[in-house]
Amino acid sequence: MKAHTKGNFHQTAAPLLFLLPNILIFATFIIIPAIQGLRMSFTEWGVFTEPRFIGLANFSELLGDEVFWKTFSNTLVYSLFTVSLIMVYALMLAMLLHKNSLKGEKLFRSLFYIPSLLSMITVGIAWRFILGDEMGIINYLLRTMGGDGVRWLTDSKLAMVSIITVSIWAQAGYYMVILIAGLQAIPTELYEAATIDGSSAPRTFVSITLPLLRSTLLVVLVLATIASFKAYELIAVMTKGGPGYATKFIVQQVYQVAFLEDRLGYASAMSIVLMIIISLFTVVQFKVSGKEKSYE
């Protein structure tokens, strides 16, 4: 045994043993399946049938698959609106709640965070109860005020709007917490200097807050985008992808083609498309986090 000058310890057996459970799990349940998934995307494969190599046939079929592209564009639309609105809303909450000077600030933070604690299944159930056509409270209130009930979840355009709104409601608090941490990391001297220079509040926001919050905003952007591409539970509970295909997203389509239509190879090809999108955003996140470290 010899001690390293930095105090770290040179050894191979002990650390590898400590790492063993994680390495085994990562290898068995992430890395091997990922490689397997890639291989499967070039095959025709059912649960009970032997795989057959068919080259790029799945991918060329995918190019002409209208349902897949419908779910793809649904996911994009959902992602675009959910992510951008979450960012605006969460940033607004964070701006109001990061100063540690407002009375009740901590209580407000906790209140806004509460929906993030709930599973997407329970969120979906709660909102289906609230938005029900006949018996939901929102339509009840609309009717008592003399209006008509609205088909929140059964009209093809409104269903998407409802899903997006509920997603924002459910997740904004989480991103608010990240943004508050980012805002609190901005040195207060900068704000003091701006005040002395007579900078207006909007001006300070644009020229100090936004630039210094850039990397945090980017992290929020990436995390929210990845989450939006993984979305599944909310739709499963609230609309089942309907009406028609109006709110069907990629993950749900993969699940259906794989496990209900028993086309594992073809569904794997769809997964690969999803994996490429998610990987791209994760790489951006790594880049940003790396930069963050170099500032410290």
Add this chain to the structure above:
Amino acid sequence: MNKNKTLSILQYALLVLLALATLLPVLWVVLSSFKPQSELFRVPLTFIPKDWTIQNYQSSLRAGNFPVYFSNTVFVAVVSTALTVLINLMAGYALAKYIFKGRDVIFTIMIATLMIPLQVIMIPIFLQLKNLGMLNSLWGIIIPPAATPTGVFLARQYLVTLPNSLIEAARIDGAREHTIFFRLIVPMSKPIVATIAIFSFMWRWNDYLWPLIVITDNRKQTIQQALANFVGQLQINWSDLLAMTTIAIIPVIVVFLAFQRFFFSGIAAGSVKG
């Protein structure tokens, strides 16, 4: 001065309004679960139940397998959390306090697995679990997601800051490596253990996709699965469903209220740097 004051009153008003919009949906569900079935949809609707009752809870506890789902979920969440904390702390310790060949490569690969969430490997995971005979077993939900890149990352970041001198002193005293870990490192890691444990518990309690892929046997299902099935029926028994939903929400709220300070610091550490 005056301007500032009006602004802050406006801010308060806005915050109160938004907080109500955030909380009322949850309160509506919870309060409705205490209404008798006859009152649930009776016009005019009332926010506070007129006749408080716990009959929905009694009937949902009798309905089908709900107690089984509940105990399955408790088992999965508790065992998974213990396993996640242990193996991620071990991995974080190996990466933080030893020098060995391939250390940085292993760390990079572990973090890079963030790129491959379950949603993109559902199909090969399903086949892998089938091959290993882990389908329809609670262990199939517990073990595969127990190693988490974020957990390893948080553990490593924390352990790097612990002084090496203590570990060296223990070594000089003749302590073996595993003894150092369990007797010295684990007791010093309480804050990070708490953080990882809380997030693991919350995630497992709320998770739907893993159970969906692993479990088809009705008696092995978790609460979230049961809720999703319940809401998928043609005729939804809302009284029972709202009671079950409230039961599913209570543990996460309790954990949050008890460990609030870990939540916000944990999110900041795990996301901004993860």
